[in-house]
Amino acid sequence: MSSYLVRHRPVADPALRLVCFPHAGGGAGFFRDWPGHLDPSVEVVAVRYPGRESRIGEPLIPTMDALSPQIAAALLAETPVPTVLLGHSMGAAVAYESLLRLEAAGAAHVTRLCVSGRGLPAPAAVRPPRTDEELIAAVTSLGGPHAALWDDPDMRELFLPVVRNDFRLIDSYRRREDAPLLRADVMTLTGDRDPRVTPLGAQAWSTVTTGAFTSHVLEGDHFYLVPHAARVARLAVDPHGA
Incomplete structure (x- = not known):
């Protein structure tokens, strides 16, 4: 298996594969x-992603055009079974770009893209680089399971390069205006108190596909999916049955 992919529960003959893309710094x-x-x-x-966990010794990748083709190639090398892609925050954009490349390569087994905690990226001017203090402020304002680590100087030194890289990637990323429509279905998931994206803003994802579109709003902030992990996982597998 590619170093890009981690099987949290190997299944000998899976009926469905759920591929999850982490958020910035995740x-x-x-x-x-x-x-x-x-x-x-x-x-x-x-x-x-490179540069973290077991891949901590590998160079970080700061652009979407360099990262998403490698992930798509790793997924194409897997035995094709019905597959759902789910990405949270930055991971939603990476999942979308990876799926564009999968479909361009002729893959038809990805049936759904689940977009969590992110509005549709709009073609616009690239955001200027953020200072370290601006990065930390942006991350801590979103909360999440590891927000307190920024109070520890050693942990801050360890994680800041990863966060700096990921924010550079997502701040410089712009969706192509001529991107083809997806064939896969699209589902959005949004926290009702997310400061980054509103449920109405998430509806714009309906414009990127010829497939079905569904949306769900759950109680919580940007990291609503932490307390609602079970429901989010089940919705990803079956948007109408969770």
């Missing part, structure tokens, strides 16, 4: 417990 371990929320026939795979 790692594959964020989804470690998700297999316990799903039927044993569902294989849960998480994307592990």
Whole structure:
């Protein structure tokens, strides 16, 4: 298996594969417990970006055009089974770009893109680089399971390069105006108190696909999916049955 992919629960003959893309600064371990929320026939795979966890010695990748083709190639090398991609925050944009490349390569087994905690990226001017203090302020304003680590100087020194890289990637990323429409269905998931994206703003994702579009609003902020992990996992697998 590619170093980009981590199977949190290997399944010999999966009926469905759920591929999860972490947020900026996040790692594959964020989804470690998700297999316990799903039927044993569902294989849960998480994307592990370079420069963190077991890949900490590898160079970080600061652009979407360099990152998403490598992830798409890793997914194309897997045995094709019905697959759902789910990305949270930055991971939603990475999942979308990876899916564009999968479909361009002829892959038809990805049936759904689940977009969590992110509005549709609009073609616009690239955001200027942020200072370290601006990065930390942006991250801490969103909360999340590791917000307190920024109070520890050693942890701050360890994680800041990863966050700096990921924000550079997402701040410089702009969706192509001529991007083809997806064939896969699209589902959005949004916290009702998310400061970054409103449920109405998430509706713009309906314009990127010829497939079905569904949306769900859950109670919480940008990291609403932490307390609602079980429901989010089940919605990703079946938008109408969770």
